[in-house]
Amino acid sequence: MHQYYVYILASKIRGTLYIGITNDLQRRVYEHKTGIKKGFTQKYGVSQLVYFEFFQAVNEAIGREKNLKKWKRDWKIKLIEEKNKWRLGLARDWYDDILVD
Numbered sequence: 001m002h003q004y005y006v007y008i009l010a011s012k013i014r015g016t017l018y019i020g021i022t023n024d025l026q027r028r029v030y031e032h033k034t035g036i037k038k039g040f041t042q043k044y045g046v047s048q049l050v051y052f053e054f055f056q057a058v059n060e061a062i063g064r065e066k067n068l069k070k071w072k073r074d075w076k077i078k079l080i081e082e083k084n085k086w087r088l089g090l091a092r093d094w095y096d097d098i099l100v101d
Contacts (some may be wrong), residue, residue, distance in 0.1 A: 004061035006068065007052040008080060011045045017076055018046045021065045025052060029091045048089040051080045 005025040009018040009032060018041050022028035029049050035042045055061035068076065084090065 002056060002058065004055045004058050005052050006055070006061050006065045008050055008068070008076065009041060009046045010048045010050045010080075012048070014077065016044045016046050017073070018044075019065060019068050019076075021061050023058075025049075026091070026094055030095060033091075033095070049091040050084055050089065052090070 002023065004021060004023050005028075006019065006021050007025060007028070009020070009029075010016065018032075020028065029047075031037045032041045033047045041047060053061075053064060055064065068079075071079075
């Protein structure tokens with residue numbers, strides 16, 4: 001069985017947002033947090049996992065990611081706050097070897 005995640009990262013509360021897709025959420029968030037992958041999230045300090053959805057079909061995950069990227073910022077924030085009211089870093093307890101949010 002395959003698994004895919006569409007996820008949203010934030011730099012801080014009401015900060016910069018990033019939407020991505022992966023088949024290994026824990027690994028991908030670790031890459032964002034440690035800056036292993038250079039790019040947007042490293043440049044803007046976007047590393048707090050604030051939202052994610054799970055899919056079994058990659059085409060559904062890709063479609064959802066594309067759809068979310070078209071949304072207005074306020075809609076994205078509302079989606080996050082509906083599932084994660086306090087906008088906590090959902091991955092804050094995943095890693096012992098790095099400083100986490």
